[in-house]
Amino acid sequence: xNLKELSDxxxxxxxxxxxxxxxxxxxxxxxxxxxxxxARAHNYAPNARAKxxxxxxxxxxxxVLPVSKKHEMVNPIFADFIAGAGEIYSDNGFDLLLSVxxxxxxxxxxxxxxxxxxxxxxxxxxxxxxxxxxxxxxELGVPFVVHGRSTEIEAEYSWVDVNNARSxxxxxxxxxxxxxxxxxLLNGLADMDFATRRGTGxxxxxxxxxxxxxxxxxxxxxxxxxxxxxxARVLLAxxxxxxxxxxxxxxxxIGVRRAISDSGLEMGRDVSxxxxxxxxxxxxxxGDEPAFTAVxxxxxxxxxxxxxxxxxxxxxxxxxxxxxxxEAVLTVGRSTGQAPALRQALEQEK
Amino acid sequence: xNLKELSDxxxxxxxxxxxxxxxxxxxxxxxxxxxxxxARAHNYAPNARAKxxxxxxxxxxxxVLPVSKKHEMVNPIFADFIAGAGEIYSDNGFDLLLSVxxxxxxxxxxxxxxxxxxxxxxxxxxxxxxxxxxxxxxELGVPFVVHGRSTEIEAEYSWVDVNNARSxxxxxxxxxxxxxxxxxLLNGLADMDFATRRGTGxxxxxxxxxxxxxxxxxxxxxxxxxxxxxxARVLLAxxxxxxxxxxxxxxxxIGVRRAISDSGLEMGRDVSxxxxxxxxxxxxxxGDEPAFTAVxxxxxxxxxxxxxxxxxxxxxxxxxxxxxxxEAVLTVGRSTGQAPALRQALEQEK
DNA sequence: CCAATTTACCAAAGCGCTTTGAAAATTGCA
DNA sequence: TGCAATTTTCAAAGCGCTTTGGTAAATTGG
Numbered sequence: 001x002n003l004k005e006l007s008d009x010x011x012x013x014x015x016x017x018x019x020x021x022x023x024x025x026x027x028x029x030x031x032x033x034x035x036x037x038x039a040r041a042h043n044y045a046p047n048a049r050a051k052x053x054x055x056x057x058x059x060x061x062x063x064v065l066p067v068s069k070k071h072e073m074v075n076p077i078f079a080d081f082i083a084g085a086g087e088i089y090s091d092n093g094f095d096l097l098l099s100v101x102x103x104x105x106x107x108x109x110x111x112x113x114x115x116x117x118x119x120x121x122x123x124x125x126x127x128x129x130x131x132x133x134x135x136x137x138x139e140l141g142v143p144f145v146v147h148g149r150s151t152e153i154e155a156e157y158s159w160v161d162v163n164n165a166r167s168x169x170x171x172x173x174x175x176x177x178x179x180x181x182x183x184x185l186l187n188g189l190a191d192m193d194f195a196t197r198r199g200t201g202x203x204x205x206x207x208x209x210x211x212x213x214x215x216x217x218x219x220x221x222x223x224x225x226x227x228x229x230x231x232a233r234v235l236l237a238x239x240x241x242x243x244x245x246x247x248x249x250x251x252x253x254i255g256v257r258r259a260i261s262d263s264g265l266e267m268g269r270d271v272s273x274x275x276x277x278x279x280x281x282x283x284x285x286x287g288d289e290p291a292f293t294a295v296x297x298x299x300x301x302x303x304x305x306x307x308x309x310x311x312x313x314x315x316x317x318x319x320x321x322x323x324x325x326x327e328a329v330l331t332v333g334r335s336t337g338q339a340p341a342l343r344q345a346l347e348q349e350k
Numbered sequence: 351x352n353l354k355e356l357s358d359x360x361x362x363x364x365x366x367x368x369x370x371x372x373x374x375x376x377x378x379x380x381x382x383x384x385x386x387x388x389a390r391a392h393n394y395a396p397n398a399r400a401k402x403x404x405x406x407x408x409x410x411x412x413x414v415l416p417v418s419k420k421h422e423m424v425n426p427i428f429a430d431f432i433a434g435a436g437e438i439y440s441d442n443g444f445d446l447l448l449s450v451x452x453x454x455x456x457x458x459x460x461x462x463x464x465x466x467x468x469x470x471x472x473x474x475x476x477x478x479x480x481x482x483x484x485x486x487x488x489e490l491g492v493p494f495v496v497h498g499r500s501t502e503i504e505a506e507y508s509w510v511d512v513n514n515a516r517s518x519x520x521x522x523x524x525x526x527x528x529x530x531x532x533x534x535l536l537n538g539l540a541d542m543d544f545a546t547r548r549g550t551g552x553x554x555x556x557x558x559x560x561x562x563x564x565x566x567x568x569x570x571x572x573x574x575x576x577x578x579x580x581x582a583r584v585l586l587a588x589x590x591x592x593x594x595x596x597x598x599x600x601x602x603x604i605g606v607r608r609a610i611s612d613s614g615l616e617m618g619r620d621v622s623x624x625x626x627x628x629x630x631x632x633x634x635x636x637g638d639e640p641a642f643t644a645v646x647x648x649x650x651x652x653x654x655x656x657x658x659x660x661x662x663x664x665x666x667x668x669x670x671x672x673x674x675x676x677e678a679v680l681t682v683g684r685s686t687g688q689a690p691a692l693r694q695a696l697e698q699e700k
Numbered sequence: 701c702c703a704a705t706t707t708a709c710c711a712a713a714g715c716g717c718t719t720t721g722a723a724a725a726t727t728g729c730a
Numbered sequence: 731t732g733c734a735a736t737t738t739t740c741a742a743a744g745c746g747c748t749t750t751g752g753t754a755a756a757t758t759g760g
Contacts, residue, residue, distance in 0.1 A: 001465075002746060002747085004746075004747095012709080013710045014711095014746090014747080014748090015709075015749080016708080016709055018748060019748090027707095027709080031709090044465065045465040046466065046748095047403075047466065047746055048466040049403045049467060049747090050403050050745070051748080052399040052402075052403075052747090053397075053399045053402075053715050053745085054746075054748040055747080055749095056399075058399060065433065067433050067436075073631045074430050074433045075429070076426075076632045078429045079424045079425075080424050083415065085450075090450055095447050095468065096448045096450065098432065098448050099436070099445070100432070115351075115394065116398040118445065222632075223632065225632065225634070254575075258607070258641070280426075281424045282424075282426045282572075282574045282575065282601050283574070300424075353716060354716075354717095362739075363741075364718090364741095365719080365740060366740075368718060368719085369718090376739085377737095378739090396718095397716055399715080399716075400715070400717035401716080401718080403718095403745050403746065403747085404719085404744080404745055405717080405745085406745070467746095
């Protein structure tokens with residue numbers, strides 16, 4: 001069923017039927033009702049391809065998911081982020097175009113999406129320090145919003161980010177307050193912008209208390225369970241092991257927890273762990289006593305905000321850039337306790 | 351830059367330029383080269399919207415991701431599956447349209463995608479027992495492939511599935527061989543087809559050894575870490591606790607592991623755990639000594655197979671249905687050992 | 701009651717491509 | 731050299747919609 005058939009059926013012109021369906025005022029209300037009813041009865045919906053050509057709008061937002069054929073890693077927060085963004089798209093009549101590309105052809109993929117005019121706007125995921133995609137998209141003149149920011153880029157662009165520096169500063173301060181001094185940091189890959197900011201916050205907190213940041217306690221890698229497990233296992237078996245861990249995601253933290261219990265230690269008593277919690281749906285860290293002390297910031301909520309910002313940007317092209325900082329909430333769980341040395345000192349006092 | 355501009359620039363007709371770009375034979379090789387070069391120089395790519403209208407093909411595959419606004423759960427295997435499928439789409443010039451919808455309007459979403467002619471084919475995720483989407487898509491006459499199967503549907507349809515019954519039978523047999531008799535099953539939601547099949551395999555293995563399946567040891571829920579943790583904690587604290595767990599995914603298994611160590615027990619010695627491992631990229635269970643004994647079947651690989659099957663189906667509409675069974679591989683890890691009673695008996699013998 | 705609006709509808713053009721049917725240019729062979 | 735066969739190129743139609751620039755019918759006002 002197409003527009004012509006529907007209008008022939010109704011004895012109306014295509015113009016009138018189109019206008020009736022799209023809510024234009026120059027059509028009598030009784031006519032509109034007839035049209036809407038006929039459309040429903042025949043399960044008619046305007047052909048998306050034709051509509052897009054006629055209007056010059058794709059009504060589509062592009063997301064590029066780079067996958068490395070080498071290590072086969074898919075960012076685990078991606079699904080939750082996209083679920084949040086997708087809700088907003090659905091509510092606003094946009095489609096979501098997901099382009100899965102090899103990570104070395106990511107820029108080409110953006111270019112192609114724009115020159116094909118397949119999308120009205122793009123989301124940039126996981127910006128690196130001085131990320132080249134931002135300049136590219138500005139040059140291409142396509143609306144875009146970054147989830148995160150990119151240090152060293154002074155040009156204006158729209159972003160929604162969580163305050164990573166502040167979050168990690170608070171996590172580290174929390175441990176310092178409990179008497180910890182040897183605090184390991186398990187961070188994301190070094191070229192990721194968020195990892196840089198997290199590192200900065202961690203170092204700032206230590207230095208504010210006169211504790212030297214020890215490079216031997218700072219690690220960068222993909223945030224897998226394995227990374228957490230192996231790093232913690234080595235550290236805990238070594239000389240002068242850390243008494244606490246700051247971990248960039250719940251996933252490596254699960255590995256850390258495993259290493260702790262494999263070492264015959266108890267998390268929250270012998271070793272403390274704090275995390276950044278993206279509120280992944282299948283790893284709830286909420287409730288009365290969350291497993292981990294954490295700064296929490298829902299990545300799904302971030303997806304909603306990013307999507308809404310982009311849609312607004314598309315609707316009003318001349319508008320200001322949208323820059324939005326989300327603050328993470330610190331919640332205390334069962335993974336932290338006083339540093340062992342401090343605890344022993346206090347116990348002896350009694 | 352559009353086709354008209356490009357052809358004016360070259361002093362050729364739109365026809366010739368179009369044919370040159372699309373590899374038709376009726377254009378001189380030297381002309382084709384000029385056209386290709388000019389297209390590259392001006393970064394021209396045919397407008398996707400116009401091309402789709404002209405060809406009548408969307409060159410797009412639809413995936414519907416239902417999200418429940420209530421429990422905010424996103425299927426964790428989704429990202430890996432889609433990464434696999436997306437690779438195949440990219441290789442074949444297809445776009446991936448992801449529709450995120452409230453789970454009670456999933457059917458309406460399929461209908462809409464089809465009547466808008468926004469997609470050439472659809473993937474069905476997470477089929478339930480007697481899933482209504484299969485009849486719907488058959489009725490709509492749109493090519494589709496199901497990831498999984500749906501019991502009680504006798505009509506023919508294309509699917510790619512892992513042999514869930516056989517996998518869980520083998521896992522259970524493995525535990526029985528080690529002397530376990532009280533074996534708990536932590537399964538997915540009861541209405542999911544895969545969960546039914548897994549339950550069948552588990553029960554079949556037990557009954558083959560004359561062990562009665564105990565309903566008090568069989569659990570259905572969303573496969574979160576929390577589900578694993580809380581179920582195992584209660585069971586281990588109760589009378590007559592199980593000595594082994596069969597768990598539907600590595601995520602609840604991580605919860606089970608936590609409950610075991612919280613109970614002062616050791617996984618692999620006091621309590622055995624076997625899992626179905628989807629080979630999620632951030633939870634590697636591979637290497638020399640995987641943490642868990644598992645049947646492994648890469649969900650990313652499944653995504654590739656499903657996508658390829660659908661593309662083939664679209665290319666040759668009249669073809670047979672595609673029905674493909676993937677077999678999972680059993681690998682022994684450190685999470686399993688002889689049942690404590692058996693081990694004690696053997697130790698006494700010495 | 702009739703001119704001036706306003707309302708309700710329509711025919712046709714256009715979005716940027718592909719594809720059909722025909723014309724122009726080139727080639728082969730007598 | 732001349733003409734048929736072949737190769738190469740082109741003009742125009744069509745994909746299914748929106749939107750422009752109307753016109754006829756209904757309504758209003760003096």
